[in-house]
Amino acid sequence: MRAEHRLIFLLTVAYRRLQRAIDQETATHDLTSAQAGVLFFLGRNDGALIGDVSQALDIVPSAMSGLADRMERAGLVKRRRDGEDGRSQRLHLTVAGQELGKRAATRTRVINNRLMDGFSEAEIDVVSRWLTSLQEKFPKDV
Amino acid sequence: MRAEHRLIFLLTVAYRRLQRAIDQETATHDLTSAQAGVLFFLGRNDGALIGDVSQALDIVPSAMSGLADRMERAGLVKRRRDGEDGRSQRLHLTVAGQELGKRAATRTRVINNRLMDGFSEAEIDVVSRWLTSLQEKFPKDV
DNA sequence: GTTATATATTTCGCACGCGAAATATCAAGA
DNA sequence: TCTTGATATTTCGCGTGCGAAATATATAAC
Numbered sequence: 174m175r176a177e178h179r180l181i182f183l184l185t186v187a188y189r190r191l192q193r194a195i196d197q198e199t200a201t202h203d204l205t206s207a208q209a210g211v212l213f214f215l216g217r218n219d220g221a222l223i224g225d226v227s228q229a230l231d232i233v234p235s236a237m238s239g240l241a242d243r244m245e246r247a248g249l250v251k252r253r254r255d256g257e258d259g260r261s262q263r264l265h266l267t268v269a270g271q272e273l274g275k276r277a278a279t280r281t282r283v284i285n286n287r288l289m290d291g292f293s294e295a296e297i298d299v300v301s302r303w304l305t306s307l308q309e310k311f312p313k314d315v
Numbered sequence: 316m317r318a319e320h321r322l323i324f325l326l327t328v329a330y331r332r333l334q335r336a337i338d339q340e341t342a343t344h345d346l347t348s349a350q351a352g353v354l355f356f357l358g359r360n361d362g363a364l365i366g367d368v369s370q371a372l373d374i375v376p377s378a379m380s381g382l383a384d385r386m387e388r389a390g391l392v393k394r395r396r397d398g399e400d401g402r403s404q405r406l407h408l409t410v411a412g413q414e415l416g417k418r419a420a421t422r423t424r425v426i427n428n429r430l431m432d433g434f435s436e437a438e439i440d441v442v443s444r445w446l447t448s449l450q451e452k453f454p455k456d457v
Numbered sequence: 458g459t460t461a462t463a464t465a466t467t468t469c470g471c472a473c474g475c476g477a478a479a480t481a482t483c484a485a486g487a
Numbered sequence: 488t489c490t491t492g493a494t495a496t497t498t499c500g501c502g503t504g505c506g507a508a509a510t511a512t513a514t515a516a517c
Contacts, residue, residue, distance in 0.1 A: 349473065
């Protein structure tokens with residue numbers, strides 16, 4: 174029972190290792206992992222509201238705003254006001270964004286498979302359940 | 316085989332939820348989770364080299380430098396040059412740092428236990444092994 | 458219709474972690 | 488000794504995520 178704060182630390186390190194790996198992999202491709210997440214979501218939900226994207230990716234709206242800024246500046250995405258509701262903004266993929274997203278998806282799939290290497294289906298299931306349980310244990314807000 | 320980039324996303328969300336929870340919990344106590352990590356490590360290795368701390372916490376030395384800055388400014392920690400090697404800096408806990416670390420340890424333990432709620436020992440073992448496996452799959456450098 | 462309130466998004470300042478480059482010191486070799 | 492190379496740390500600029508507050512628009516109450 175050596176390390177005290179074990180799971181917290183393990184999760185933190187695992188997260189950082191993964192992010193580092195993804196970002197190094199994609200550094201050559203001018204795409205960060207956060208931005209890739211947006212591309213993937215918009216690939217299935219083009220024109221989604223900024224708020225919906227932020228919700229889907231589980232980041233705070235203010236964080237989404239900056240992320241959209243950088244992606245728009247990079248030409249991956251375009252903001253468009255909603256016709257119905259003047260407050261809302263919709264995010265649309267550009268052609269560049271679509272293509273970059275498609276290529277990133279392939280690489281991401283490889284990494285995702287690598288994450289399962291050495292573990293049985295049942296074990297991965299436990300891991301999935303555990304990761305998901307954190308969302309219930311630490312709900313979004315209150 | 317529903318979601319594509321499943322484990323990556325699950326891990327990312329889980330990490331953010333955990334960090335948010337810890338930081339909200341400790342916001343009242345003037346301590347971030349990264350700084351708590353340093354306090355815990357120094358609690359067992361007071362006077363460790365900056366490089367050793369960065370290695371132990373698995374963050375890059377340049378990140379450690381800024382972290383030490385903020386903690387020194389907050390009066391939790393003090394830098395002291397090494398007698399043997401003029402390049403090295405040693406980090407020492409202040410009294411305030413020791414006390415804050417002790418109180419944070421209690422809260423951290425609670426959260427850590429909560430992370431295991433609803434899972435058997437064997438299942439937690441699988442999770443631990445999986446989290447640890449990421450360190451081997453994505454080694455520190457090259 | 459005007460006021461009050463709710464909702465969507467943005468802005469601001471901050472902590473964090475990264476990579477690349479700079480700085481300072483140490484260790485060897487010529 | 489002088490130079491060359493290694494090591495420890497820092498500085499810089501950037502992307503990311505947070506909370507709090509501002510802004511703009513929509514909706515409800517009166």
